[in-house]
Structures are given as structure tokens and as C-alpha cells.
Amino acid sequence: MIDLKTLRDDPEAVRASQRARGEDASLVDALLSADERRRSAVSQADNLRAEQKQLGKQVGKAKGEDREDLLTRAKELAAQVKEAEAEQSAADEELLRSQKAVSNVVEPDVPPGGEDDYxxxxxxxxxxxxxxxxxxxxxxxxxxxxxxxxxxxxxxxxxxxxxxxxxxxxxxxxxxxxxxxxxxxxxxxxxxxxxxxxxxxxxxxxxxxxxxxxxxxxxxxxxxxxxxxxxxxxxxxxxxxxxxxxxxxxxxxxxxxxxxxxxxxxxxxxxxxxxxxxxxxxxxxxxxxxxxxxxxxxxxxxxxxxxxxxxxxxxxxxxxxxxxxxxxxxxxxxxxxxxxxxxxxxxxxxxxxxxxxxxxxxxxxxxxxxxxxxxxxxxxxxxxxxxxxxxxxxxxxxxxxxxxxxxxxxxxxxxxxxxx
Known part of the structure; x- marks a missing residue:
């Protein structure tokens, strides 16, 4: 799989590599999209888990009606975390599929063309x-x-x-x-x-x-x-x-x-x-x-x-x-x-x-x-x-x-x- 840092820093170089191979350059854009989706999903899941952790501390200290409200919020948040983790898992799978679809980036001096263009x-x-x-x-x-x-x-x-x-x-x-x-x-x-x-x-x-x-x-x-x-x-x-x-x-x-x-x-x-x-x-x-x-x-x-x-x-x-x-x-x-x-x-x-x-x-x-x-x-x-x-x-x-x-x-x- 290609390095995602290379993809993010210079996506046009990866597109040029795909074109030189005679392969589909749009796969690079699909990979960029999958990478962005995955990073967004990770950020969302991390933020929700952090909020869940903080809320857990508050529940431990709360009493009475406040505690009940916090427990209700904790239940809602748990469902949101579960959804976010499912989205992260799906995004991980999409990223892996997209990454495997893109061939290695050819070195700059490699001749373009096919079998007879060596x-x-x-x-x-x-x-x-x-x-x-x-x-x-x-x-x-x-x-x-x-x-x-x-x-x-x-x-x-x-x-x-x-x-x-x-x-x-x-x-x-x-x-x-x-x-x-x-x-x-x-x-x-x-x-x-x-x-x-x-x-x-x-x-x-x-x-x-x-x-x-x-x-x-x-x-x-x-x-x-x-x-x-x-x-x-x-x-x-x-x-x-x-x-x-x-x-x-x-x-x-x-x-x-x-x-x-x-x-x-x-x-x-x-x-x-x-x-x-x-x-x-x-x-x-x-x-x-x-x-x-x-x-x-x-x-x-x-x-x-x-x-x-x-x-x-x-x-x-x-x-x-x-x-x-x-x-x-x-x-x-x-x-x-x-x-x-x-x-x-x-x-x-x-x-x-x-x-x-x-x-x-x-x-x-x-x-x-x-x-x-x-x-x-x-x-x-x-x-x-x-x-x-x-x-x-x-x-x-x-x-x-x-x-x-x-x-x-x-x-x-x-x-x-x-x-x-």
C-alpha cells in the first residue's frame, strides 16, 4: 500500500503515477475521500469517547435529579459512541480497500508507456x-x-x-x-x-x-x-x-x-x-x-x-x-x-x-x-x-x-x- 502521507502531501504525483501505469487516476481521489472520511470518523469517535469519560466522572459525583439527568445523557451518549465506532470501522474498511486499489508510486525516471516502451x-x-x-x-x-x-x-x-x-x-x-x-x-x-x-x-x-x-x-x-x-x-x-x-x-x-x-x-x-x-x-x-x-x-x-x-x-x-x-x-x-x-x-x-x-x-x-x-x-x-x-x-x-x-x-x- 502507498504511504498516506505521500498521498496527502502530493496527490498529483500519485495521479501522475497511475496515469503513467495506464491505470485509473480517479482511484486516487477515491482514496483521498476514504482517507478524509476515516480521519473524520476517528475524530468524531475520539471526541465522543472523551465526552463519555468526562460524563462518567460527573455521574459519580452527582446526586438526586442531577444524577438522573446525567444518566439519561450517558445512555444517549453511549448510543452515539456505538454509532461512531461503527462508522469508524466502516471507514477503516473503505480506506483499506481504496488503499489496496492504488499501485505503488513509480519513481520519477521510469519510462511511461507499456510493455514495448522500455x-x-x-x-x-x-x-x-x-x-x-x-x-x-x-x-x-x-x-x-x-x-x-x-x-x-x-x-x-x-x-x-x-x-x-x-x-x-x-x-x-x-x-x-x-x-x-x-x-x-x-x-x-x-x-x-x-x-x-x-x-x-x-x-x-x-x-x-x-x-x-x-x-x-x-x-x-x-x-x-x-x-x-x-x-x-x-x-x-x-x-x-x-x-x-x-x-x-x-x-x-x-x-x-x-x-x-x-x-x-x-x-x-x-x-x-x-x-x-x-x-x-x-x-x-x-x-x-x-x-x-x-x-x-x-x-x-x-x-x-x-x-x-x-x-x-x-x-x-x-x-x-x-x-x-x-x-x-x-x-x-x-x-x-x-x-x-x-x-x-x-x-x-x-x-x-x-x-x-x-x-x-x-x-x-x-x-x-x-x-x-x-x-x-x-x-x-x-x-x-x-x-x-x-x-x-x-x-x-x-x-x-x-x-x-x-x-x-x-x-x-x-x-x-x-x-x-
């Missing part, structure tokens, strides 16, 4: 020139025995797969390399639950516009996570965390589940856009004034990992209309995919400012000991999809694949993946 911040590496016919990752992976798409579909349906043999080893090697980097950078490694309660899923902002992406177990009222960002955001829900020594950094290794609703026909061949995959996700709690610098650190750690797999990539600043509700800014790193002659996302990192932590009531104490809302950020360090970029960029004329040097120690020293 800004390219940098290109790293040059796409390789091939002097032989390029194979895509499905052909390469099938030839080396890395995965089995047909049996995945037979067992679980479209866009499921088996990682087999060297494919399973390759995924584990990638994730272990990412885990080693994260641990060396001071992250605490976590294997979290992949099922979460509704309040945790909602608290991270995934039950709004993107609710159709989420798998739900109705009988248990639990949700399968699409990223370990969700359980890690809930890890300190309702707590006051200690940020006196700096940000709290976690790296969550989990299986992720996404329905990929509405993506039919887009990257459905192979393992680019699938319903289940594994990922190592960085997640950070920090002070609000540290969040922008921390965002740059997360991006740098992602680029450090991409350098290790030796693929060309670009960094984009995602446009406002393509941001999730929780993100104030998001940078994506997209690797070159030779068979498609284009870039495809491998990592993303989002600064969610205080939006998630306000919903989940995660706070820290400032220098004066006063509780303040924490900021949260997340960033991908490796996923199953990285196999696509590795296979295609490092393929050889005979269908073999060279293993990037940094990855070899995590793959038993293997230098080349040979076709079977």
Missing part, C-alpha cells in the same frame, strides 16, 4: 556470428539428453517438462553457482515454503491485476508461489526487524509455479515460458532511504552472474505500464537468444519501496527508537530459463555445447556437453 540502459557483449546453421535450445537440449518435452506434456500437460541427465545437472550447477555467489555477498540462503496463505500472497501484491497468474489450492485456501519473493516477504510479517547493522539480505531457492494466463503463442516452445521452474531469488529488507542504492547493488549482482555464463545481454528500464503493482521501478537483464535473433528476460530486480512491508506490517526502529516501515526489494540470480541462453550461445557445429568456464567447477569440471 528504455535500454546498456548492452553488454556482442551477439556471436555463427558460420553454421543455428539450432534452438529444444534441438540442442534434446540431442544432449538435457530435457524431455514430450513426456513432460504427457505427464502434466502443455509447458511442463522433465530435466534429465545433464539437464538436471546443469540446472543444479547454475543454482549452486548462484547460491555460492549470494553466500559470498553476505546473503542468508533460505529454502522457503512454496505454499502461502492468502494474506501473504495479497501482501506482496500478487492478487491484484496478476491474480490469474497464480495457482490456488481452494480446499486448503493456499497459493502456490510464482517466486520465493512471496514467502520471503512474509518471513518478517508483523515483526520489527533489526536494520541497525544494515540491510537484511536473503536468497531463496524454490520451485516456482505460474499459470502464464494469456501467454498462448508467446515463447511456448521449449522451456522459456513454462508453468514450473526453479529459481534463486534475492530478497532484501532495508530502510526506505537506502532502497535506491540497494536496487543498484542487486542489479550489479545479477550482472555478475550473467558475466559468469558468458552471454550477450542488455539491461532495460521497464516502462511504468509493465510494472507489477508493488514495484516502483524494475530493471530487467535480457540475454541474446540466437535462434530468435532477439533478447529474452533472464533476470529482473524490483524496488518495492515500502509498499509490501506496509501491507505486511514489517517495520524497523529508527535512531530515535520509533518504528518505521521497511522497504523491500527483490532480484533474480538464476533460473531454469538460463539453460536456454547457455545452450544457444555456446553451441558448436556438431551440436555439442561448451560449458562457460565459471560454471565448470559446479558441473564436475565438465567442459563440453556432447550429443548422445
Amino acid at each position: 528504455a535500454v540502459l546498456e548492452h553488454v557483449g556482442v551477439p556471436r556470428e555463427f558460420d553454421f546453421e543455428i539450432k534452438d535450445h529444444v534441438e540442442l537440449g534434446t540431442a544432449i539428453g538435457a530435457f524431455d518435452m514430450e513426456r513432460g506434456a504427457k505427464v502434466a500437460g502443455a509447458r511442463f517438462y522433465f530435466l534429465t541427465g545433464i539437464g538436471a545437472q546443469l540446472e543444479l550447477a547454475l543454482l549452486n553457482m548462484a547460491a555460492a555467489q549470494a553466500a559470498a555477498a553476505g546473503f542468508t540462503l533460505v529454502v522457503p515454503p512454496v505454499l502461502v496463505r492468502p494474506e501473504i500472497m495479497e501482501g506482496t501484491g500478487f492478487l491484484g491485476a496478476h491474480a490469474t497468474e497464480v495457482y490456488r489450492l481452494e480446499e486448503d485456501d493456499l497459493y502456490l508461489v510464482g517466486t520465493s519473493e512471496v514467502p520471503l516477504a512474509g518471513y518478517h510479517a508483523g515483526e520489527i526487524v533489526d536494520l541497525s547493522a544494515g540491510p537484511l539480505r536473503y536468497a531463496g531457492w524454490s520451485t516456482c509455479f505460474r499459470r502464464e494466463a494469456g501467454s498462448y503463442g508467446r515463447d511456448t516452445r521449449g522451456i522459456i515460458r513454462v508453468h514450473q521452474f526453479n529459481k534463486l531469488e534475492m530478497f532484501v529488507y532495508c530502510r526506505a532511504d537506502e532502497a535506491r542504492d540497494e536496487h543498484q547493488r542487486l542489479l550489479a549482482w545479477e550482472e555478475e552472474m550473467l558475466a559468469k555464463i558468458e552471454v550477450p545481454y542488455r539491461v532495460i528500464d521497464t516502462a511504468a505500464g509493465d510494472l507489477g503493482a508493488s514495484a516502483a521501478r524494475k530493471f530487467d537483464c535480457e540475454a541474446w537468444v540466437p535462434s530468435q535473433q532477439t533478447y529474452r528476460e533472464l533476470t529482473s530486480t524490483s524496488n518495492c519501496t515500502t509498499f509490501q512491508a506496509r501491507r505486511l506490517n514489517t517495520r524497523y526502529r529508527d535512531e530515535d527508537g520509533r518504528p518505521q516501515i521497511a522497504a523491500t526489494l527483490n532480484g533474480t540470480l538464476a533460473t531454469t530459463r538460463w539453460i536456454v541462453a547457455i545452450l544457444e550461445n555456446h553451441q558448436q557445429p556438431d551440436g555439442s555445447v561448451q560449458v562457460p568456464e565459471a560454471l565448470r567447477p559446479f558441473l564436475g569440471g565438465r567442459e563440453v556437453l556432447e550429443p548422445k
Whole structure:
């Protein structure tokens, strides 16, 4: 949820953010109205309770006819207090609904527009020139025995797969390399639950516009996570965390589940856009004034990992209309995919400012000991999809694949993946 102080101080900035996202700016006015109603209801209830308390003291001292008059007034006042508290409760609920309807305020430098309106911040590496016919990752992976798409579909349906043999080893090697980097950078490694309660899923902002992406177990009222960002955001829900020594950094290794609703026909061949995959996700709690610098650190750690797999990539600043509700800014790193002659996302990192932590009531104490809302950020360090970029960029004329040097120690020293 956005900060109500920001809303009151600069409502036009919130309206501008909504317009940049392509969302309804009138929701800001509805929130302003709900905020005013709630403040008025609180003031009215407080005044009546104060009057009730004062009247109670008078009743205790009064006698005779005066006492009877005061008791009559006390009865009337009790009814008024009850009505005022009911109005306050209704106003609280309206404010919460209105606050949840407004997305996070985007940072000033975020490009306006939709999915295709991103800004390219940098290109790293040059796409390789091939002097032989390029194979895509499905052909390469099938030839080396890395995965089995047909049996995945037979067992679980479209866009499921088996990682087999060297494919399973390759995924584990990638994730272990990412885990080693994260641990060396001071992250605490976590294997979290992949099922979460509704309040945790909602608290991270995934039950709004993107609710159709989420798998739900109705009988248990639990949700399968699409990223370990969700359980890690809930890890300190309702707590006051200690940020006196700096940000709290976690790296969550989990299986992720996404329905990929509405993506039919887009990257459905192979393992680019699938319903289940594994990922190592960085997640950070920090002070609000540290969040922008921390965002740059997360991006740098992602680029450090991409350098290790030796693929060309670009960094984009995602446009406002393509941001999730929780993100104030998001940078994506997209690797070159030779068979498609284009870039495809491998990592993303989002600064969610205080939006998630306000919903989940995660706070820290400032220098004066006063509780303040924490900021949260997340960033991908490796996923199953990285196999696509590795296979295609490092393929050889005979269908073999060279293993990037940094990855070899995590793959038993293997230098080349040979076709079977």
C-alpha cells in the first residue's frame, strides 16, 4: 500500500503515477475521500469517547435529579459512541480497500508507456556470428539428453517438462553457482515454503491485476508461489526487524509455479515460458532511504552472474505500464537468444519501496527508537530459463555445447556437453 502521507502531501504525483501505469487516476481521489472520511470518523469517535469519560466522572459525583439527568445523557451518549465506532470501522474498511486499489508510486525516471516502451540502459557483449546453421535450445537440449518435452506434456500437460541427465545437472550447477555467489555477498540462503496463505500472497501484491497468474489450492485456501519473493516477504510479517547493522539480505531457492494466463503463442516452445521452474531469488529488507542504492547493488549482482555464463545481454528500464503493482521501478537483464535473433528476460530486480512491508506490517526502529516501515526489494540470480541462453550461445557445429568456464567447477569440471 502507498504511504498516506505521500498521498496527502502530493496527490498529483500519485495521479501522475497511475496515469503513467495506464491505470485509473480517479482511484486516487477515491482514496483521498476514504482517507478524509476515516480521519473524520476517528475524530468524531475520539471526541465522543472523551465526552463519555468526562460524563462518567460527573455521574459519580452527582446526586438526586442531577444524577438522573446525567444518566439519561450517558445512555444517549453511549448510543452515539456505538454509532461512531461503527462508522469508524466502516471507514477503516473503505480506506483499506481504496488503499489496496492504488499501485505503488513509480519513481520519477521510469519510462511511461507499456510493455514495448522500455528504455535500454546498456548492452553488454556482442551477439556471436555463427558460420553454421543455428539450432534452438529444444534441438540442442534434446540431442544432449538435457530435457524431455514430450513426456513432460504427457505427464502434466502443455509447458511442463522433465530435466534429465545433464539437464538436471546443469540446472543444479547454475543454482549452486548462484547460491555460492549470494553466500559470498553476505546473503542468508533460505529454502522457503512454496505454499502461502492468502494474506501473504495479497501482501506482496500478487492478487491484484496478476491474480490469474497464480495457482490456488481452494480446499486448503493456499497459493502456490510464482517466486520465493512471496514467502520471503512474509518471513518478517508483523515483526520489527533489526536494520541497525544494515540491510537484511536473503536468497531463496524454490520451485516456482505460474499459470502464464494469456501467454498462448508467446515463447511456448521449449522451456522459456513454462508453468514450473526453479529459481534463486534475492530478497532484501532495508530502510526506505537506502532502497535506491540497494536496487543498484542487486542489479550489479545479477550482472555478475550473467558475466559468469558468458552471454550477450542488455539491461532495460521497464516502462511504468509493465510494472507489477508493488514495484516502483524494475530493471530487467535480457540475454541474446540466437535462434530468435532477439533478447529474452533472464533476470529482473524490483524496488518495492515500502509498499509490501506496509501491507505486511514489517517495520524497523529508527535512531530515535520509533518504528518505521521497511522497504523491500527483490532480484533474480538464476533460473531454469538460463539453460536456454547457455545452450544457444555456446553451441558448436556438431551440436555439442561448451560449458562457460565459471560454471565448470559446479558441473564436475565438465567442459563440453556432447550429443548422445
